[in-house]
Amino acid sequence: MLEIDGIAASYGNIQALRGVTLSVEEGGITCLLGPNGAGKTTLMMTIAGILKPRRGTISFLDRNITGMRPSGVVRRGIALVPENRLVFPHMNVHENLIAGAYLRLGKSKAQVRQDVDHVFARFPRLQERTKQLAGTLSGGEQQMLAVARALMARPRLLMMDEPSLGLAPLVVEEIFRIIRDLHADGTTIFLVEQNAHMALQVAHHFYLLEQGQVSFSGKPGQLSEHEVIQRAYLGKQQGRDQSATDRDQPDGTMLRSG
Amino acid sequence: MDWLDFFQSITDGLLFGSIYALIGIGFTLIFGVMHKINLAYGAASIAGAYVSIAVAAYVPLPALVTFLIAAIASGAIALLIYLANFRFIPLASPLATLMATVGMLILIDEVVVHATDGMPQPYPALFADIYIEWGDFGLRGDLIFIFVLSLIAMVVLMFMLYRTRLGIATRAVAQQPVAAQLAGISLDRTNALTFVITGLLGGLAGAMIGASVGVLSPLLVVPITVKGLIVCVIGGLGSIPGAIVAGLAVGAFENFFLAFRGVTERDMYVMLLLFVFLVFRPGGIFSRSVARD
Numbered sequence: 001m002l003e004i005d006g007i008a009a010s011y012g013n014i015q016a017l018r019g020v021t022l023s024v025e026e027g028g029i030t031c032l033l034g035p036n037g038a039g040k041t042t043l044m045m046t047i048a049g050i051l052k053p054r055r056g057t058i059s060f061l062d063r064n065i066t067g068m069r070p071s072g073v074v075r076r077g078i079a080l081v082p083e084n085r086l087v088f089p090h091m092n093v094h095e096n097l098i099a100g101a102y103l104r105l106g107k108s109k110a111q112v113r114q115d116v117d118h119v120f121a122r123f124p125r126l127q128e129r130t131k132q133l134a135g136t137l138s139g140g141e142q143q144m145l146a147v148a149r150a151l152m153a154r155p156r157l158l159m160m161d162e163p164s165l166g167l168a169p170l171v172v173e174e175i176f177r178i179i180r181d182l183h184a185d186g187t188t189i190f191l192v193e194q195n196a197h198m199a200l201q202v203a204h205h206f207y208l209l210e211q212g213q214v215s216f217s218g219k220p221g222q223l224s225e226h227e228v229i230q231r232a233y234l235g236k237q238q239g240r241d242q243s244a245t246d247r248d249q250p251d252g253t254m255l256r257s258g
Numbered sequence: 259m260d261w262l263d264f265f266q267s268i269t270d271g272l273l274f275g276s277i278y279a280l281i282g283i284g285f286t287l288i289f290g291v292m293h294k295i296n297l298a299y300g301a302a303s304i305a306g307a308y309v310s311i312a313v314a315a316y317v318p319l320p321a322l323v324t325f326l327i328a329a330i331a332s333g334a335i336a337l338l339i340y341l342a343n344f345r346f347i348p349l350a351s352p353l354a355t356l357m358a359t360v361g362m363l364i365l366i367d368e369v370v371v372h373a374t375d376g377m378p379q380p381y382p383a384l385f386a387d388i389y390i391e392w393g394d395f396g397l398r399g400d401l402i403f404i405f406v407l408s409l410i411a412m413v414v415l416m417f418m419l420y421r422t423r424l425g426i427a428t429r430a431v432a433q434q435p436v437a438a439q440l441a442g443i444s445l446d447r448t449n450a451l452t453f454v455i456t457g458l459l460g461g462l463a464g465a466m467i468g469a470s471v472g473v474l475s476p477l478l479v480v481p482i483t484v485k486g487l488i489v490c491v492i493g494g495l496g497s498i499p500g501a502i503v504a505g506l507a508v509g510a511f512e513n514f515f516l517a518f519r520g521v522t523e524r525d526m527y528v529m530l531l532l533f534v535f536l537v538f539r540p541g542g543i544f545s546r547s548v549a550r551d
Contacts, residue, residue, distance in 0.1 A: 050439055071442035079440070086437040088430055099430045103442040105423045146437075153441065 001026040001188055002047070002078075002157055007056035009039075009046045016042040018212035019056065024157065029179070029189045031199045033232040034209035040192045041083050043209070044161045048080040049073040060157070074103055079155035083162045083192075085146040089135030093126050096134050096145055100152030112152070119148045122181070140171035147178060158182060159190045164198065176202060196232045200225055208232060262394050267517035268510045273401035274470060275509015276408035280463040281482055282489030282501035283415065284456035290496035291432045291452045294355050298339050298362035299460055300483030304476070305366050306332025306461030307468045311379055321382045321469070325407070328465035329458045335366070336457025340450050363483070370476045378475040381468030404466045411462055412502060418455070419498075428452055432496070481525075488532045494542020503543055 002024035009017045016039035024030045034040050045051045047058055049070040057066045060076055068076075088096050097119060098105070101112045120127035123144050129137065134145055143163055150158060160179070164172040176198050183189050183202075193199035200206065200220045208216035208231055215231070216223060281300065288296045309331035310324045319327070343358035388399025419425040427448045430438035435445060467482065468474040489508050493500025508528060515527040535542070 048440055050436065069444070070439040071444055074440070074442040082437060082440060086434050086440075088433040088437065090433050091429060095426065095429075099426050099438070099443075100441050102423070102426065102430075105426070149437075149441070 001061060002190065003057075003059045004043075004047070005057045005059075007043070007046060007053045007058065009042055009051050009053040011042045011045070011051065016212055017046070017053075020209070020212070020214055021056075022207050022214055022217065024188065024190045025205065026188050027186070028204040029183050029191060029202050031203035031206040032190070032192045032209055033194075033196050033199060033206060033228060035232060036194075038209045039212045040209055041161055044080055044082075044159055044192060047073070047078065047159065071103060074153050074155075077154070077156035079150035079153040079158055081143075081146045081150045081158070081160040081163060083165065085139075085142045087134040087137070087142050087145050087149070090133060092131050092133055093137070093145060094130045096149050097152050100149035101154075103153070115152055115154070119151055122151075122178075123148050140167050140174065143167060143171075143175055144178070147175075147182075151182075155187065157188045157190060159192075161192045162194055163191070164193065164195045172198060194232070196229045197225065200228060263517060264514070266395055267514045269395075270398065270401060271510035271513025271516075272506050273398075273405040273509070274513065275506040276405045277463050277466050277470070277505075278482075278485050278489050278508050279502045279505025280408055280411060280459050280466075281486035282493055282505045283412070283498055284460045284463075285486050285490040286493060286496055286498060286501045287452060287456050289490070290498075291428055292344070292349070292449055294344065294349070294352075295359070295487075296336075296339060296343070296453070296456075297356065297359040297483065298343070298366060299336070299359075299456065300486055301363045301366035301370075301479045302332050302335040302339060302457055303460030303464035303482065304467070304474065304479050305335055305370055305464075306330075306457070307381065307464035307474055308370055308374070308379070310461075310465060311381060311468070311474065312373075314382070321384045324382060325384075325462060325465040325469075328468075329461035332461025332464060333454045333457035336453040336460065337450060339457075340453035344449065344453075345446065363479070367476055367479050370479075374476075376476065378473040381465070381472060381474050383469045383472060400470055404470055407462065407466065411459055415455070415459065415498075424448075424451060485528070488528065491532060492535045492542060494544055497542060497544055500542050500544045 004020060004022050007017055007020045020039070020043060032040055032043070042051065046053050049068050049072065052067050057064060059065060060078060063076070065073055065076060088099060091099065094116070097116050098112065101115060104112055125141060126144055126148055129141065134142065137145060147160070147163070163175050167175065172195065179189060179191065179202055191199060191203070203220050205219060207214050208228070210231065281303065284299050285295065288294060288299070307328045310328035313319070313327050314324050339359065339362055343362055344355055347354050347358055349355065383400050385399035385403045390397040390399070419428060427438070427443045430441065430443055431445060431448045439445060467478060485508060489501055489504045492508065493502070493504035508531070511531055512524055512528050516524045519527070
């Protein structure tokens with residue numbers, strides 16, 4: 001469905017992708033795992049049209065979409081749930097959903113209204129908070145809203161960038177339940193995750209991205225979870241590295257706010 | 259000075275302050291959407307009013323149509339400012355666009371000075387012959403007209419922002435530009451349209467200034483730019499309700515000191531008001547956060 005061939009792209013001055021080739025099969029859940037800084041988000045942003053690739057081609061349903069503007073990519077049927085959710089904080093839940101259907105607003109109002117009802121049926125928690133400002137929702141609710149907003153674009157391929165980031169384990173379970181549901185309803189899913197354990201449970205196919213290149217491609221059984229986790233978090237001192245990054249984040253926040 | 263003079267000056271100031279509110283909204287809207295300041299905005303507003311009297315010099319027009327032409331002309335100039343000073347200039351550098359708009363302010367100012375030989379041009383007033391009296395207290399018809407017209411412009415703007423597709427795009431880009439693009443909203447188009455909208459408001463404000471002062475002069479550009487920025491800061495950068503309240507407040511404040519201390523001291527007190535706000539309430543009246551997260 002989605003074919004990526006030799007994509008090179010950079011984010012700022014750092015060359016993040018160095019010839020990435022992978023494909024996403026229709027009707028499946030494809031996962032992309034890899035350590036921080038491997039270029040996972042850059043790849044997502046490049047597919048979505050926010051970043052322009054330096055080399056390589058991206059094609060979707062046999063049509064070349066390389067370098068297409070984001071609106072064109074959305075129109076073709078690809079929606080991205082961005083890393084850190086990026087909800088519109090001063091809009092209420094309903095307005096966020098409407099914004100997600102932006103490209104259809106002029107033409108098919110009734111259809112958009114119907115889609116809002118569908119999305120609310122899928123996410124009853126959001127329906128209870130229709131008039132609440134998105135910025136005041138909890139992290140898990142914001143993640144649901146971000147997914148719901150992307151669904152409002154009626155995507156054939158839903159890309160999700162680290163949907164479990166910063167969420168409590170129970171909420172992560174719920175997000176993955178939603179991913180399974182969406183897949184069961186026929187949406188193709190391309191998932192970027194740090195949580196290798198959860199990702200391997202849902203994936204039909206997965207790729208490892210290390211230092212801007214695909215280093216492994218296969219089915220979940222083909223590589224032991226232990227090895228995936230080691231490689232996805234860089235090296236054998238995974239436990240220590242992990243706690244180090246955990247500590248880094250609050251420190252950084254404190255520096256910024258102080 | 260007795261109570262009657264006090265109320266009279268405050269009332270006149272409040273009515274005239276609606277113009278400052280419009281100018282302030284223009285600055286604040288651009289800041290909210292792009293996090294940039296368009297310093298050429300006041301110049302574009304006055305230039306739009308100039309275009310309207312230039313047109314009126316050839317074709318006799320009802321005064322209300324003159325106002326409309328001023329708005330449209332200023333909207334077009336605002337689009338030009340966007341294309342020249344924002345569209346192709348790296349937005350990551352905060353100074354680049356700021357300096358570019360300073361250049362544009364001077365350019366527009368110079369064009370006006372050359373076109374009119376620097377002479378003030380009379381501007382048609384509306385309802386200037388109406389005066390509503392209650393004893394010694396009175397309301398000037400032209401100021402009431404200005405107030406009502408500003409109010410209508412604000413209501414239309416709010417409707418546009420909260421009830422239309424363009425409004426959703428504008429607010430989405432202001433709050434979360436990456437997510438806005440992911441929803442298929444074009445940044446360039448939304449930014450350009452925001453400039454046009456502020457231009458329309460500015461042109462209307464420019465025409466109303468001309469109508470209430472009675473003349474247009476290039477000398478108006480810098481004072482309304484400064485007042486607009488003051489309103490924008492007092493109201494809180496990016497807050498439209500803040501700009502409305504601050505515009506009215508600055509108008510009332512300045513007119514009170516005009517009556518109380520005279521024209522030479524008037525602006526001093528306005529600056530003092532700004533100072534007080536910068537020290538005690540730097541986030542503006544409502545201190546609403548417009549930060550992107």
